[in-house]
Amino acid sequence: MNAALTLVIANKNYSSWSMRPWVLLHECGIPFQERMLKFASPEWREHIARLSPSGLVPVLWEGVVGTAAETGFATWDTLAISERLHELFPDRAIWPTDPQARAQARSAAAEMHAGFRALRGAMPMNIRSRYPGQGMNDEVAKDLARISALWAAALGPFLCGEFCAADAFYAPVATRLVTYGVELTGAAREYQQQLLESPGVQAWSAAAVQETEFVAEDEPYANPPR
Numbered sequence: 001m002n003a004a005l006t007l008v009i010a011n012k013n014y015s016s017w018s019m020r021p022w023v024l025l026h027e028c029g030i031p032f033q034e035r036m037l038k039f040a041s042p043e044w045r046e047h048i049a050r051l052s053p054s055g056l057v058p059v060l061w062e063g064v065v066g067t068a069a070e071t072g073f074a075t076w077d078t079l080a081i082s083e084r085l086h087e088l089f090p091d092r093a094i095w096p097t098d099p100q101a102r103a104q105a106r107s108a109a110a111e112m113h114a115g116f117r118a119l120r121g122a123m124p125m126n127i128r129s130r131y132p133g134q135g136m137n138d139e140v141a142k143d144l145a146r147i148s149a150l151w152a153a154a155l156g157p158f159l160c161g162e163f164c165a166a167d168a169f170y171a172p173v174a175t176r177l178v179t180y181g182v183e184l185t186g187a188a189r190e191y192q193q194q195l196l197e198s199p200g201v202q203a204w205s206a207a208a209v210q211e212t213e214f215v216a217e218d219e220p221y222a223n224p225p226r
């Protein structure tokens, strides 16, 4: 039997990397607890070194959170967490069962994991806010064209058929397009809607819009509240 799982995450409004494995676990019906350390909080400063080997979130803990390997075991980094879940739950289709579909899903996830820097930099995830027209430039437009082509080639209803880790990797992009008023067309738009309406994305977003913390480094288009 697998040990109990805990996912260490940050703010649901802002933390796009945290969102990915949270949505994946939710969509695949894998029970887990979440442990939220909000950015720039006293709790983050007190616990991050113990809860995250890299000092970043997300981190997946098996067993007792923040302890040595005999009782707890940590996997950090979103891609590594996806692979760990694939090994722990081979029957949950974290990746597609067909080998070629699996290779394509991993390619799409890795492309997101390592790339789209212009988009990530200029349009940081901010689920509760609306900044239409902000953040667009030539490099961002290039990233968006590639994402649009990738999404338009989705097998349906998700990228490689049924929901898998690759879709979880693009969930924060689907919300960014709403925040910054970027309108896709055709099959890419249909895929975006499918992703936004998935129960995992809905559940995460519902919690995100309730958050009130203002994290200045993720808010290039807003003045700090007084």
Ligand SMILES: N[C@@H](CCC(=O)N[C@@H](CS)C(=O)NCC(=O)O)C(=O)O
Pocket: 010, 014, 015, 016, 017, 018, 055, 056, 057, 058, 076, 077, 078, 079, 113
């Ligand atoms: N490559 C990492 C990136 C993780 C990452 O950058 N996490 C951000 C939050 S979305 C973080 O922890 N930032 C805190 C900091 O930089 O101090 C992954 O895939 O998990």
